[in-house]
Amino acid sequence: MTNTRDRDTLLQIRDLRVRYDQAAADTLDRVSLSIKRQEAVALLGDSGCGKTTLALAMMRLLPNGAMVSGSIELRDGDYATPIELTRLAEDRLREVRGKRMAMLFQSPQRSLNPVLRIGSQIEEVIRVHTNVRRADARLKAIQSLTRVGITDPERIIRAWPHELSGGMAQRIGLAITLAGQPDLLIADEPTSSLDANAKAQVVELLRKPRRTMGMAILLITHDWTIARALADRVCVMDGNRIVEDRQPEEFEAHNIHPAARRLIDASNRRLRIAVTNGDDVR
Amino acid sequence: MSVASRVGEDIILRRSTSIAGKRSVLTKFAWVVALCVVFVAVLAPLLAWHQPIVCKYQGTYDFPAVVDTVRQIPVLGSYLEKSKPFRFPTFDARKTLDPDSFAIWPPIPFGPIELMADANLSSSRAHWLGTDDRGRDVLARLIHGTRVSVRVGLYSMLLAGAIGIVVGAVAGFFGGMCDWVCSRFIEIVMCFPAFFLILAVMAWIGEGLTGVILVIGFTQWTSIARLVRAEVVRGREADFVMAARSYGASNTHILIRHLLPGALGPAVVAMTFGVADAILLEAGLSWVGVWRSVADAFVGLDAA
Ligand SMILES: Nc1ncnc2c1ncn2[C@@H]1O[C@H](COP(=O)(O)OP(=O)(O)OP(=O)(O)O)[C@@H](O)[C@H]1O
Ligand SMILES: [Mg+2]
Numbered sequence: 001m002t003n004t005r006d007r008d009t010l011l012q013i014r015d016l017r018v019r020y021d022q023a024a025a026d027t028l029d030r031v032s033l034s035i036k037r038q039e040a041v042a043l044l045g046d047s048g049c050g051k052t053t054l055a056l057a058m059m060r061l062l063p064n065g066a067m068v069s070g071s072i073e074l075r076d077g078d079y080a081t082p083i084e085l086t087r088l089a090e091d092r093l094r095e096v097r098g099k100r101m102a103m104l105f106q107s108p109q110r111s112l113n114p115v116l117r118i119g120s121q122i123e124e125v126i127r128v129h130t131n132v133r134r135a136d137a138r139l140k141a142i143q144s145l146t147r148v149g150i151t152d153p154e155r156i157i158r159a160w161p162h163e164l165s166g167g168m169a170q171r172i173g174l175a176i177t178l179a180g181q182p183d184l185l186i187a188d189e190p191t192s193s194l195d196a197n198a199k200a201q202v203v204e205l206l207r208k209p210r211r212t213m214g215m216a217i218l219l220i221t222h223d224w225t226i227a228r229a230l231a232d233r234v235c236v237m238d239g240n241r242i243v244e245d246r247q248p249e250e251f252e253a254h255n256i257h258p259a260a261r262r263l264i265d266a267s268n269r270r271l272r273i274a275v276t277n278g279d280d281v282r
Numbered sequence: 283m284s285v286a287s288r289v290g291e292d293i294i295l296r297r298s299t300s301i302a303g304k305r306s307v308l309t310k311f312a313w314v315v316a317l318c319v320v321f322v323a324v325l326a327p328l329l330a331w332h333q334p335i336v337c338k339y340q341g342t343y344d345f346p347a348v349v350d351t352v353r354q355i356p357v358l359g360s361y362l363e364k365s366k367p368f369r370f371p372t373f374d375a376r377k378t379l380d381p382d383s384f385a386i387w388p389p390i391p392f393g394p395i396e397l398m399a400d401a402n403l404s405s406s407r408a409h410w411l412g413t414d415d416r417g418r419d420v421l422a423r424l425i426h427g428t429r430v431s432v433r434v435g436l437y438s439m440l441l442a443g444a445i446g447i448v449v450g451a452v453a454g455f456f457g458g459m460c461d462w463v464c465s466r467f468i469e470i471v472m473c474f475p476a477f478f479l480i481l482a483v484m485a486w487i488g489e490g491l492t493g494v495i496l497v498i499g500f501t502q503w504t505s506i507a508r509l510v511r512a513e514v515v516r517g518r519e520a521d522f523v524m525a526a527r528s529y530g531a532s533n534t535h536i537l538i539r540h541l542l543p544g545a546l547g548p549a550v551v552a553m554t555f556g557v558a559d560a561i562l563l564e565a566g567l568s569w570v571g572v573w574r575s576v577a578d579a580f581v582g583l584d585a586a
Contacts (some may be wrong), residue, residue, distance in 0.1 A: 017447065061524055094530045094531075095530070098528065099530060102528065102529060107521055110521040111524070112522055112542075113540050176525075176527070179529070180529060242516075
C-alpha cells in the first residue's frame with residue numbers, strides 16, 4: 001500500500017483489537033486509523049464505544065490483563081524505521097510517552113495528584129523531560145502556565161489540585177502534556193465538563209500548539225461542534241469499530257453512517273436546548 | 283459533575299478543614315509534650331547530675347555536667363574532646379571540690395546511680411520524689427530514664443519505619459506474587475511476641491540496649507507495612523498514576539514521588555504509636571529485671 005509508505009504519516013494503526021480481561025467481546029474490533037504529521041483528527045463516538053480504550057492502547061496504558069493484537073506504528077524523523085508500539089519494551093516506551101505522544105486525560109482533576117502542589121507536579125514533568133535544575137524548572141513551570149492562558153501562575157503554582165476549577169485543571173493538564181513537546185497529543189474529551197465559553201477557550205488552546213509546535217492532535221469527543229471546529233478529519237466510532245473517516249464538510253451529505261448522523265443530530269439538539277433555555281429537555 | 287458528588291466533595295472538604303482546625307490545637311499540645319520529653323532526655327545531666335554545671339577547681343573553670351551532656355551527642359562529643367576550655371571531669375566534685383569555691387549545681391544535684399545516706403525517703407526539699415530502696419534519688423533516675431526511653435522509642439521506630447515502608451511499598455506496588463510473599467511474611471512476623479523474643483535474644487547475645495532496639499525494630503514494623511501497602515494499592519490504580527505513566531515517569535519515580543507521600547502520613551502516625559509501645563515494652567522489660575546493670579536507670583524501674 002502506498003498510503004502507509006507516506007512520508008507524512010506520523011502514526012498508523014492497523015487492525016487493532018483489544019479485549020479486556022474477562023470481557024465477553026472485543027472492545028475494539030479491527031480498528032485502523034492513520035494520523036499525519038500536524039493533522040488534527042477527531043474521534044467521535046457514543047459513550048462506552050471504546051474511544052478511551054483506543055487512546056490507552058496507543059499509549060500502552062491498558063491494564064495488564066487486556067489482550068491486544070494488531071499494530072500501532074509511530075514514525076518519527078529520528079527513527080529510520082517506524083517503532084512498533086504494541087511490542088515496545090517498557091524502558092523504550094518511556095522515551096515515547098510524553099515526548100512523542102502525550103495524553104490529556106478525560107478527568108483533569110483526578111489526573112493530578114491530590115497531595116502535591118500544582119507547581120511541584122509541573123516541575124516534575126519538566127524534570128522528567130529535560131535536565132534542568134530545580135530553580136529553572138520552576139521558571140519553566142510558570143512560563144508553561146502562562147502559555148495555557150493562566151493569568152496568575154504564581155498563585156496557581158502554590159495551589160492544591162482541589163482548589164482548582166475544572167477548566168483550570170484542564171489547562172494545567174494541557175500544560176503538563178505540552179511540557180514534553182510531543183508530536184502527537186491525544187486529548188480525551190477535553191471539553192465535556194466545560195461550559196460553552198470555556199469550551200471555545202480550550203479549542204483555541206489546542207489550536208495554538210498545533211501552529212507553534214507543529215503538533216498533531218487526536219481529539220476524542222462526542223461533540224460534533226467541537227470536532228467540526230478543530231479537526232481536519234473526523235472518524236466516527238459505532239459499537240467497537242470505526243465506521244466513518246472523512247473531512248468534516250463531507251458529513252453534510254446524506255449518505256453518512258446512521259451513527260454519525262445520530263451524533264451530529266444530538267449535538268444540534270443540545271444546541272437547541274441551550275437556546276430554548278432547557279424548557280423541553282426531551 | 284453530578285450535584286450529589288459536588289455536595290459530597292464539599293462535605294469532605296469542610297470536614298477536613300474543621301478537623302484540621304481542632305487538630306492544630308491538639309497537635310500544638312502534643313508537640314509541646316514531645317519536645318519537653320526530648321528536651322529532658324537530651325539535657326538530662328544539666329537537670330540532674332552528681333557534678334556541677336560550672337565550678338572553679340584548682341584555679342580553672344570546669345563544666346563537668348555540660349561536658350557530660352555534650353559527650354552523648356555523636357559528632358559534637360568528639361569535637362569537644364579536642365577543644366580547650368572543656369575537659370573531661372577527672373574529679374568527683376562531691377568529694378574533692380572545696381565547698382566554699384564557686385559552683386553552680388543542676389536543679390537536682392544528684393546522679394541517677396548516686397547512693398544517698400538514706401534509702402526509702404519520702405519526698406522532701408532535697409529529694410523531691412524521695413529516694414528508692416537503695417538510696418538513689420528517684421527524680422534523678424526518672425530524668426535519666428527518659429533518655430533511655432527516648433532512645434529506645436526513637437531508634438527502634440526509625441528501624442521499624444524503614445523496614446515497614448519498604449516492605450509495604452514493594453508489596454503494594456508490584457502486587458501479584460510479590461504481594462503474596464510479602465503479606466505472608468508480614469503475617470509471620472506479626473505472630474512473634476516481641477517481649478519473649480527480646481528475652482531470648484538477651485539470653486543469646488547478652489544484655490544491652492542495642493539488642494532491645496533491634497528486636498523491637500525488627501518485630502514492630504508490621505502494622506506500618508500494612509498501612510503503607512494499603513495506601514499504595516489504593517493509589518496504584520489512581521488516575522494520577524496513569525497520568526504520570528503517560529508522561530514517561532518510571533516505576534521508581536511513581537512510587538517515590540506519587541505513592542509514598544500519600545502513604546507516609548498513616549505510616550508516621552503508626553510510628554508515633556509505635557514509639558509509645560516501644561517505650562512501654564522497654565519499661566516492662568526493665569521491670570521484670572532483664573536489666574541488671576545498675577549503671578542505667580529507667581522510667582520503668584521507677585514507674586513500677
Ligand atoms: N479496565 C477495564 N476493564 C474492563 N472493561 C473496561 C475497562 N475499561 C473500559 N472497559 C469497557 O470498555 C468499553 C469501552 O470503554 P471506554 O472507556 O473506552 O469508552 P469511551 O468511548 O471512552 O466512553 P466515554 O465517552 O464514556 O468516555 C466499555 O464498555 C467499558 O465498560
Ligand atoms: Mg472515555
